[in-house]
């Protein structure tokens with residue numbers, strides 16, 4: 151693989167009980183990033199959307215780096231097939247490792263954990279801590295309520311338009327991956 155190929159960090163739901171369409175979406179994203187010659191950084195789970203994502207990426211030729219806290223190895227079914235599985239002590243270390251090892255961040259539909267991860271990379275981007283692309287793939291309005299509320303925050307003066315603009319919202323897999331590629335070259339440096 152090209153030494154400069156993008157390592158894409160993907161956040162998504164870990165719950166088994168989600169509709170089939172979301173598993174298919176995770177599959178398409180895994181295959182799509184691999185088709186671009188990129189590698190995957192993800193939470194290291196072999197279950198649910200996270201597992202489908204990583205298996206699709208590998209099946210299509212991508213390498214996969216999973217990062218999982220020791221305490222979640224059983225609960226989230228740590229993936230023995232990961233090309234590299236980093237088992238860390240804490241959630242904070244997981245986030246830092248994923249953050250440092252990726253050149254762009256893409257959130258798919260997910261739950262509270264996905265929100266938490268997305269908000270950290272989004273807020274750190276608008277604060278100027280990094281310049282890596284932060285992209286949300288929302289093909290079916292899964293995130294519409296949250297996005298509407300964020301716009302209301304801006305309307306009431308609690309968030310700037312610049313902060314909202316720091317998140318790219320995409321409606322298709324290709325659009326999302328294209329947005330991840332933008333500025334990815336040379337953006338792997340933490341600014342503060």
Ligand SMILES: CC(C)=CCNc1ncnc2c1ncn2[C@@H]1O[C@H](COP(=O)(O)O)[C@@H](O)[C@H]1O
Nearest residue numbers: 162163164165193241242260261262263264266
């Ligand atoms: C102490 C600390 C920094 C906590 C921050 N909280 C988190 N940081 C990183 N990953 C998380 C956090 N909370 C949940 N996750 C992970 O996010 C993934 C998706 O969760 P969910 O299904 O969207 O629900 C799961 O792998 C879950 O373990």
